[in-house]
Amino acid sequence: EIVMTQSPATLSVSPGERATLSCRASQSVGTYLVWYQQKPGQAPRLLIDDASTRATGIPARFSGSGSGTEFTLTISSLQSEDFAVYYCQQYSKWPLTFGGGTKVEIK
Amino acid sequence: EVQLLESGGGLVQPGGSLRLYCAASGFTFSNYALSWVRQAPGKGLEWVSTFSGGNPYYTDSVKGRFTISRDNSKNTLNLQMNSLRADDTAVYYCAKGPYSSSHHFFDYWGQGTLVTVSS
Numbered sequence: 001e002i003v004m005t006q007s008p009a010t011l012s013v014s015p016g017e018r019a020t021l022s023c024r025a026s027q028s029v030g031t032y033l034v035w036y037q038q039k040p041g042q043a044p045r046l047l048i049d050d051a052s053t054r055a056t057g058i059p060a061r062f063s064g065s066g067s068g069t070e071f072t073l074t075i076s077s078l079q080s081e082d083f084a085v086y087y088c089q090q091y092s093k094w095p096l097t098f099g100g101g102t103k104v105e106i107k
Numbered sequence: 108e109v110q111l112l113e114s115g116g117g118l119v120q121p122g123g124s125l126r127l128y129c130a131a132s133g134f135t136f137s138n139y140a141l142s143w144v145r146q147a148p149g150k151g152l153e154w155v156s157t158f159s160g161g162n163p164y165y166t167d168s169v170k171g172r173f174t175i176s177r178d179n180s181k182n183t184l185n186l187q188m189n190s191l192r193a194d195d196t197a198v199y200y201c202a203k204g205p206y207s208s209s210h211h212f213f214d215y216w217g218q219g220t221l222v223t224v225s226s
Contacts, residue, residue: 034212036152043200043216044152055214087152091211095166096142096154 002026002090006099012107019075021102023088028068032092035064035073038101039084047086048073078104109133109215111201116220123191127220129184129201137179140204140211143186145197146219155199156186160208169195191224198222 003026013019023033031051036044046055048064051071061076075082083106088099115127129141140159146152156175157164163175174187184201198221202213 032210036213038152043218044213045216046212046214049205049210049212049214089152089154089212094164096157096211098152098154101151 001095002029002093002097004088004090004097004099006086006088006102008102009100010103010105012105013078014107015080016077017107019078019082019104021073021075021086021104023066023071023073023099025069025071025090029090029092031067032090033064033066033071034089034091035062036087036089037082037084038087044087075104109203111203111215111217113199113201113217113220116199116222118223118225119191120226121192121224123224124187124189125191125222127186127188127199127201127222129186129217131182131184131201131203134203136177136182138207140207141177141184142202142204142211142213143175143184144200144202144213144216145195145222146200147194147197150197153197157204157211158184159204159211188222191222193224196222196224 005024033051035048038044052064085101110132112130142157143155172190176185198219200219201217203215205214
C-alpha cells in the first residue's frame, strides 16, 4: 500500500498570505495525484488532478506541483472561503490512498 | 448537473448488515467508474470500494464483508455491508470518477450517509 503523508497537520495563515501544503508518497506515483478541499459538514471538492491541473471552476490562486513522491499545493493569496481541510490522494495503484489532511486555519 | 444522492444509512448493531444506495443523475451513468469513500467522525478520508470497467475493487479491511454493485438501467450504485464492526462507523460518500476504467479519483461527490455501528 502506498502511504501518503501530509504536512503540516495544521497551517495557520492570515488572509491574503500564501499557503504551501505538502504531500509525500511512500513510493513513486508519477503524477497520479489529486488534491481535495473539504469544509465542515460538506463533501470534499476536487481542486487539482494529475498533480497540477486545476479542476473545472477552481480559481487560479490554487496551484499544484510535483511528481514522483513529493507534491505541493499552493494557495497564492488566501481568501476567507479557503480555510478548510485539504487532502491529497494517489491513484497510481490499488488501494487508493489519501493523506491524513492539512487543516488551514485563520491566524 | 451531476447529482449523487446516498441513502440507506442508519444505526446497526455489531455483526449486522446494511445496504447503501446511491442514485445518480446528470451524466451517462454506465460510462463512469463509481466508488464509495468513507470518513469516520472527526477523521480523514478512506477509500472503500470502486466499481470500474466491470470489476469491483475493495480496501483490505472490507474484503469479504462488503459487496459493491451497480445497476446501469436504474442509475444506481449499491454497497451491501455485512458483518459490520464499530470501526465501520462513518459517513459514506458516493463518488464519481472521470473515466470508465482508469484515473480513479473523484470529480463529483454526494453529500454522504451516516452509518453507525453500535450496540
